[in-house]
Amino acid sequence: MARTGNLFVISGPSGAGKGTLVRRLLADVPDAWVSVSATTRAPRPGETDGKEYFFLTRDEFERRIAEDGFLEWAEYDGNLYGTPLASIREHMDAGEQVILEIEVQGADQVRERMPACKLVFIEPPSLEVLEARLRGRGTNSESSIASRMRTAEVELSRKVGYDLVLVNDDLDVAAAELAAYVDRMAEKDRGRRA
Ligand code: 5GP
Numbered sequence: 204m205a206r207t208g209n210l211f212v213i214s215g216p217s218g219a220g221k222g223t224l225v226r227r228l229l230a231d232v233p234d235a236w237v238s239v240s241a242t243t244r245a246p247r248p249g250e251t252d253g254k255e256y257f258f259l260t261r262d263e264f265e266r267r268i269a270e271d272g273f274l275e276w277a278e279y280d281g282n283l284y285g286t287p288l289a290s291i292r293e294h295m296d297a298g299e300q301v302i303l304e305i306e307v308q309g310a311d312q313v314r315e316r317m318p319a320c321k322l323v324f325i326e327p328p329s330l331e332v333l334e335a336r337l338r339g340r341g342t343n344s345e346s347s348i349a350s351r352m353r354t355a356e357v358e359l360s361r362k363v364g365y366d367l368v369l370v371n372d373d374l375d376v377a378a379a380e381l382a383a384y385v386d387r388m389a390e391k392d393r394g395r396r397a
Contacts, residue, residue, distance in 0.1 A: 206234060206389040208295035210317055212303045213381075214310040215325035215362070216355035217280075218337040220371040224325060225304045227378035232385050236299040238291060241267065244282040247342045257287070275305065275312035280350050284309065300385055306354075307361045321388050323381065324365040328372040330355065 213221050229235050241257040243264050252258050259267070264283045268276060276285030286303055294301045303313065313320050327333040333355055337348045362368050367384055371377045 206298060206300070208298045208301060209385075209388055210291070210295060210301045210303070210313070210320040211385060211388075212305065212310045212313050212320050212322050213325060214305055214307050214322065214358075214365075216327065216333060216358045217306070217351045218333045218340075218355070219325040219327045220336070220374065220377070221304045221325050223374065224369075224371065224378055224381055225302055227374075228302060228381055228385065231378065231382035232300060234299050234389075235302055235385065236294045237302040237304065238286055238294075240284055240286055240303075240305070241273070242282055242284045244280075244284070274303075274316065275309040277306060277308035277312075279306050279308075280347055280354070286313075300389055307358045311361075321367070321384075322365040323384065324362040324368045325377070326359065326362060326368055326370045327355075328370055 213225055215221055225237055229237060239253065239255070239257060241259050241264060243259055243261045244256070246252070246256070246258050250256065261283065264285065267273060267285070272288055273285035274288045274291055276283060284306070286305060286309065291301055303309075305313075310322060314322060327336070330352070334348065334352055337343055337351055343351065369377050369380055
């Protein structure tokens with residue numbers, strides 16, 4: 204029997220390893236689907252429109268806010284980021300495990316609008332490791348790293364209330380725990396709705 208669709212919100216500070224863990228999750232869980240967000244941030248080298256993000260102008264992003272086109276949206280590090288609503292509905296209706304990789308203000312909005320969602324917080328082992336990871340990416344300016352580190356301290360205080368908190372120290376362990384959690388929740392929901 205097919206599993207029922209669930210919504211998983213993967214949140215936590217930039218640099219905690221959300222993106223890497225989500226990529227691992229897609230490889231480990233066959234019915235997982237990750238939402239592609241919209242952003243006003245400029246593409247980084249190697250990023251393609253429609254793949255990592257839909258890259259929009261601020262005007263276009265604001266037009267979509269006005270049309271209620273986003274499940275959630277937030278301003279982060281001077282740019283707007285949002286989850287397109289239509290595709291989320293489509294993939295949940297298809298019975299897939301829908302994954303959002305978003306920052307904490309957006310996670311709060313999803314919790315309000317879709318209380319059945321499962322919230323997962325990805326925590327770095329320490330602030331020092333977080334800063335080293337952000338710098339190691341080589342894609343953020345020093346001012347962006349400083350802004351992300353300031354935001355991270357606030358974000359870390361928000362993990363209370365999440366359904367699962369994963370410390371991303373050993374990537375293999377964290378990836379296995381995340382996949383096991385998604386599987387467990389999908390099976391549990393199937394039992395309840397059967
Ligand atoms: P980056 O600029 O490094 O790609 O992303 C910055 C932050 O925005 C990350 O924490 C990322 O998870 C978050 N983010 C990406 N897409 C969305 C979205 O659709 N909504 C919200 N609220 N945050 C997002």
